[in-house]
Amino acid sequence: MVNNEIRLTRPEFRKAIISKNTFRDSVFLLKVTEEVRRLPGVREALVGMGTDTNLQLIKTLGLWGEELATVQSNDLVVVVGGVNQEAVERAISAAQSLLEGVKEESQYSTLEQALSALPDPSLVVISIPGKYVKEVALPLVEKGINIHIFSDNVPLEDEVLLKRTASQKGCFVLGPGAGTVLVRGVGTGFANKVNPGPVGISSASGTGLQELSSMLSESGTGISYGLGVGGNDVKDQVGGIMMLQSLKFLDEDPDTTIINVVSKVPDPSTAEKVMRYADGLRKPTVVTLLGLQGKGERRGNVIYSRTIHQAAASTARLLGRDVLSNFLKSYHLTFEAVKEIASSIRVNGRVVALLTGGTFANEGTLILSSAGLRVGQDLSSANAVIDLGEEEYTRGRPHPMIDPTIRINMLRDLAEEEVSLVLMDFVLGFGAHSDPVGAHAEAINQLLYTNEKRGGKVFVLAHLCGTSGDPQGLREQEDKLRSLGVTVMPSNALTFLVAAGAITGDWERLRLLHQQLVEVVQ
Numbered sequence: 001m002v003n004n005e006i007r008l009t010r011p012e013f014r015k016a017i018i019s020k021n022t023f024r025d026s027v028f029l030l031k032v033t034e035e036v037r038r039l040p041g042v043r044e045a046l047v048g049m050g051t052d053t054n055l056q057l058i059k060t061l062g063l064w065g066e067e068l069a070t071v072q073s074n075d076l077v078v079v080v081g082g083v084n085q086e087a088v089e090r091a092i093s094a095a096q097s098l099l100e101g102v103k104e105e106s107q108y109s110t111l112e113q114a115l116s117a118l119p120d121p122s123l124v125v126i127s128i129p130g131k132y133v134k135e136v137a138l139p140l141v142e143k144g145i146n147i148h149i150f151s152d153n154v155p156l157e158d159e160v161l162l163k164r165t166a167s168q169k170g171c172f173v174l175g176p177g178a179g180t181v182l183v184r185g186v187g188t189g190f191a192n193k194v195n196p197g198p199v200g201i202s203s204a205s206g207t208g209l210q211e212l213s214s215m216l217s218e219s220g221t222g223i224s225y226g227l228g229v230g231g232n233d234v235k236d237q238v239g240g241i242m243m244l245q246s247l248k249f250l251d252e253d254p255d256t257t258i259i260n261v262v263s264k265v266p267d268p269s270t271a272e273k274v275m276r277y278a279d280g281l282r283k284p285t286v287v288t289l290l291g292l293q294g295k296g297e298r299r300g301n302v303i304y305s306r307t308i309h310q311a312a313a314s315t316a317r318l319l320g321r322d323v324l325s326n327f328l329k330s331y332h333l334t335f336e337a338v339k340e341i342a343s344s345i346r347v348n349g350r351v352v353a354l355l356t357g358g359t360f361a362n363e364g365t366l367i368l369s370s371a372g373l374r375v376g377q378d379l380s381s382a383n384a385v386i387d388l389g390e391e392e393y394t395r396g397r398p399h400p401m402i403d404p405t406i407r408i409n410m411l412r413d414l415a416e417e418e419v420s421l422v423l424m425d426f427v428l429g430f431g432a433h434s435d436p437v438g439a440h441a442e443a444i445n446q447l448l449y450t451n452e453k454r455g456g457k458v459f460v461l462a463h464l465c466g467t468s469g470d471p472q473g474l475r476e477q478e479d480k481l482r483s484l485g486v487t488v489m490p491s492n493a494l495t496f497l498v499a500a501g502a503i504t505g506d507w508e509r510l511r512l513l514h515q516q517l518v519e520v521v522q
Contacts, residue, residue, distance in 0.1 A: 014081040015088045016065055017096070022076040023049065024099070025127075026398045029076075032098045033403075039094060041087025042080060047095055050075040051396025053406075060409050073396060111136060123148060123181075125188050130154040133176065134162065141166045141173060149175030149230070150189050153391055156237055159230070163241040172249075173242055175230040179206025179399075182213060182226030184255075189228070190401060192429035193469030197222020199315060200256035202246040204234045204263040207357030207427060208288070208308050211465045211492065212262055215312040218467055219327040221319050224256040225249075231358065234266035234289075240274050247274075251281045258284050258318055260311060264362045265291035278302050284318050286311050290362045296521040303521045307363055309493035314521040324520070331490040335514040338494065341487065342501030342510070345421060345459045351503060352414060353385040353423035354407050356400040357465070357492075360425045361387035364496040370513055371500035379410070383503070386410075401432045404439045411443035415450040421459050421502060422447065423495055424486075426477060428466025435472060437480040444484050461498060463489040493518055 029048045036045040044061045048054040050071035058064055063079045071077055078095045082088040108114040115121075123146045126137055130153030140147050141162055149162075154176035166173040174181050180203075181188045185196035192210055194217035203209035206228055213223045227249070229242035243261070250256045259281060261274065271289050278285050279302060286303045288311040296305050296314070303318075305311040309331065316327035333341075355361045365385045368375045375383050388400040388407055400407055407424075414422065426436045433439055444460060451458040462481055466474045481488050489495040497517065501510045 012081075013083070013085045013088050014063055014065065014079065015085075015092055016063070016067055016077065016079040017092060018050075018067065018071060019076040019078075020072075021074050023074060024076060026396065027402060030398045030403045032095060035098055036080060036091050036095045039087070039091050041083045042091050043082050045078075045080045045091060045095070047078050047099070048076075049073060049396045050077050053393065053395055053397050057397075057405060057409070111139060121145060123183070123188070125150060126175075127151055130176065134158040137162055137173070138165065141169060141171060144169045144171045146172040147174065148178060148181045148188050148228075149173065150178065151175070152177040153395065156232060156235075159232055160238055160241075163233070163238060167241055167245060172227070172245065174228050176232065177206075178228035178230045180209045180226060180228045182209070182223050184224065185222070187226075187430060190399075190427065190429055190431040192217070192465075192467045193471075194467060195222030196224065198224060198255065198257040198319070199260060200224045200250035200253060200258070201226045201260045201262060202243050202250060203228050203261075204231050204243060204266070205290075205359040205362075207425075207465060208262040208264070208290075208359035208363075210357075210427060210429065211308045211359075212260060212288075212312055212315075214465055214467045215308075215327065215331055215491070216315060216323075218330055219312070219316050220323050221316070224253060231264050234263050234270045234274070236267040236269050238270075240266075240270045240277075243274055244277050247277055247281060251283055256283065258286070258315060260315060261285065261287040261289070262308065262311065262359075263289045264359055265289075265366075275302075286315050286318075290359070290366060296516060296519070298521055305521060307367070307491075307493040307517045308359070309491040309518045310521065312491075313518070317520050317522075332518070333490060333494055335511050338497055338514060339501060339507055339510065342498045345498070345502035346457060347420045347503050349418040349420040349456075350381075351383045351421045351423070351499060352379065352419055353496075353499075354388060354410055355386065355423070355425050356388050356404075356407070356427055357425050358387045358389045360465075360492045361385050361389075363492055364423070364499075367493065367496040367513070367517065368500055368503075370517075371504055371506070371509060373500065373503060379413075401427045401436075404433060404436060408440060408443045411440065411447050415443075415447045418456070419451075419458060420456075421461065421499060423499055424460065424462040425492060425495075426462060426464045426466075426481070428464060428470040428472045428474060428477060430471065432472070435477075437477045437484075441480065441484060444486065448485055459502075460484075460486045461489055461495050462486050463492050463495045465492075491518075
């Protein structure tokens, strides 16, 4: 499976440049980092803001120097390690040229200038540090302009103010921390290439919206609107303000015939509020509130699903025989197929899930817990499910769907530990890394080879969230995973069902979970 030994070589030569009080966008800085890393003689590089996360990463990469000890979060850092000092100097010079040479197509100094150039925008996307969002967003909302707040780390009291104001003005505040918004086939944030169609989605879950919309699009239908309201919207402090407003909009929209609600684990009173509102909708509605107890079931016009997989299956059934047939062919596995895969995996050590999607982490934790397993959220746990999109990993850095560096380093660390099973997600689409599987290939090889060398065996399960129209190529990414020796699963829910079976070997319980979590709700 793996032929060549992989060693992580620490650079012998390094140099760092610090620019005080110089802010640049984290996604742009990631692109500069990738350009510099490809230069001849460069071992490692990081171009980023001096946040705690980035400084820790610099140490992990072996690039630390004492001159970085006084760096602050608003300082720009360029640090390079290479095979010789000449290569390092060339790379530093190239990084500085890239930082100085970028020109924006249209750049405005104030919000007023931007609105003068585009006086009647239908949607404004905001991606700035969270503590500054309110001063930019509130004037827009007061004008009745819809906004998509991609930023996270927005104070909760600011979010409540913005959403209450938007509710009064009759416009949307999508987010904060809303990874994905879809409007008639056009996406902002992290978005897959999905077909337009009759399904409208209100979502307090970015990757939940992506997986559901991708599954349905690949099954032959499409999405009218995918309205990401942000994970905090279903907390009781916010009370589902935008989720309820988006459900009202979808119920009145003539192009939407079926509604979906998707959410990470909501607070109890807000969950009750959303369910009561769903009961009053005129259109067939599929509700997936992760953490909802019981099995998937139908109550009048509303189907309650326990996983994204089950929501897609049940929505496909509502859309007719052809869509359901396509879904079952592309995404479904029978219990016997799940058992066969799980039986082939030997679990003698730890099980670790390194995930970029918060909903995938939520859903996976709930599935393992339903199988009677104890699950932790840090690498010291026997069964660990890590959400790398949490704020502790993204503060001052691009999201791991864009920048896989932190997960790659975690995989390298796991290669030195007693681990039996590793679970991963790979999210495709616009805004995501151009080749996420390729970026992880060396680290996956290292994980597999190191364990084989010492007589052990690591199994890697992965699932891809995306469509055949995504720029990374869904089939190409699947083929790369299989060539590495990774078992590719059709959905996140099935990935964790297989893991639960492999860990417990409790087939009767697994059969019941399969029925409750992934089979179509009639």
